[in-house]
Amino acid sequence: MMDVREPTSIGEKLIDLAFHADARSIRKYEDLKSRIAHDLVALANGRLDSAIVVREQRLARERSNRQGVALEVAVNDLPLWYRWWLQWRGEKPLDASKNLVGLCNATKREHVKKSIDDIERWLRL
Secondary structure (H helix, E strand, O other): OOOOOOOOOOOHHHHHHHHHHHHHHHHHHHHHHHHHHHHHHHHHHHOOOHHHHHHHHHHHHHHHHHHHHHHHHHHHHHHHHHHHHHHHHHHOOOHHHHHHHHHHHHOOOHHHHHHHHHHHHHOOO
């Protein structure tokens, strides 16, 4: 097994610290993206009339506003190189954030469907 070498100089410690901070912010973004995808599945199951499904949809719409704000904060915490990589991939999480807030305020089924489609497109889900 390979031994992990501890950083010895201040420069190595700073690089190690920056690497771990980048990894934490990327992991936070990916976890949030996963939770958003889970809520979108609950919203997409709207054709069922079960009381459990209706309750899950209501909770998912309530969370969408908070997740929109959290997504914007998570994106701003991402390292610049990762934001560039997301842009290169065609991901636009800030646009998805705006659609999440719009999803919470949507009143018609067509608006909900359009918001969900836009969120899936901008987060590449």
